[in-house]
Amino acid sequence: MLTGRIMGLDIGNNTIGVAVSDMLGITAQGVTTIHRKSKKKDLEELKKIIDEQNVNLIVSGLPKNMNGTIGPQAELVKKFCELIEYELKIKVEFWDERLTTVSAQRVLIDGDISRKNRKKVIDKLAAVIILQNYLDYKKF
Numbered sequence: 157m158l159t160g161r162i163m164g165l166d167i168g169n170n171t172i173g174v175a176v177s178d179m180l181g182i183t184a185q186g187v188t189t190i191h192r193k194s195k196k197k198d199l200e201e202l203k204k205i206i207d208e209q210n211v212n213l214i215v216s217g218l219p220k221n222m223n224g225t226i227g228p229q230a231e232l233v234k235k236f237c238e239l240i241e242y243e244l245k246i247k248v249e250f251w252d253e254r255l256t257t258v259s260a261q262r263v264l265i266d267g268d269i270s271r272k273n274r275k276k277v278i279d280k281l282a283a284v285i286i287l288q289n290y291l292d293y294k295k296f
Contacts, residue, residue, distance in 0.1 A: 164287025
């Protein structure tokens with residue numbers, strides 16, 4: 157049994173998609189998309205959600221290359237997650253996010269969501285998919 161919620165993150169250069177689990181660790185729900193301003197502001201936004209949602213673990217998508225190697229974008233994500241752990245004192249685990257955005261895009265297209273509206277929610281939906289895959293794997 158979980159003692160708090162798990163937060164899922166889809167970290168990009170311009171935005172951070174955010175999702176959280178229910179208290180039982182069964183389902184993931186989208187929370188928001190943070191439009192990145194600075195590391196300090198990004199951490200403040202994450203801290204606010206962590207406190208409001210009673211989060212005690214973060215799962216960040218790790219954008220590996222298709223051959224499984226770690227590229228420049230994954231290195232940036234890892235460095236930001238190290239900063240999260242250091243500044244916010246919360247553990248961050250990684251989840252392979254290859255093709256997550258493609259899956260999110262497909263869900264939105266199948267749902268007949270306009271291109272304009274897809275752009276608004278794609279990162280949040282990618283965070284939901286990352287977190288839901290993690291929860292399904294862990295089966296809390």
